[in-house]
Amino acid sequence: MRWGLLRIIWMPYSKVASHRRVSHIPVIGLLMRVAYLCVIVAIPIAVLKAFGVNVGFKNLRASSAHLISFALGMLVADTLHIALDLLTSAFKKLISRLR
Numbered sequence: 001m002r003w004g005l006l007r008i009i010w011m012p013y014s015k016v017a018s019h020r021r022v023s024h025i026p027v028i029g030l031l032m033r034v035a036y037l038c039v040i041v042a043i044p045i046a047v048l049k050a051f052g053v054n055v056g057f058k059n060l061r062a063s064s065a066h067l068i069s070f071a072l073g074m075l076v077a078d079t080l081h082i083a084l085d086l087l088t089s090a091f092k093k094l095i096s097r098l099r
Contacts, residue, residue, distance in 0.1 A: 009040060020085060030078045 013036045023029040045055050062070075 012036075024082050024085065026079055026082060027075070029082075030074060034074070 013033070017023040017029070017032055023032065048055050
């Protein structure tokens with residue numbers, strides 16, 4: 001089994017919110033993942049600041065249109081993922097009944 005960086009980052013989240021349970025409640029699952037990622041990003045920033053490294057975000061600007069587009073894009077992707085999981089599960093059940 002390969003252990004890439006993404007797997008290591010998502011491992012704690014997957015232990016708390018297993019696939020197809022809480023993480024598949026459309027808005028709640030999305031908010032949980034965004035909050036988790038904010039914590040994952042905040043920890044190294046806090047450590048760097050503690051060592052005196054300047055981690056300024058002075059030039060980072062996002063308009064409300066950018067934030068709305070980002071949020072809607074994440075919501076659409078999340079909804080499609082949930083829908084495809086439901087369709088896949090239904091298809092697998094159908095196939096197993098036909099056998």
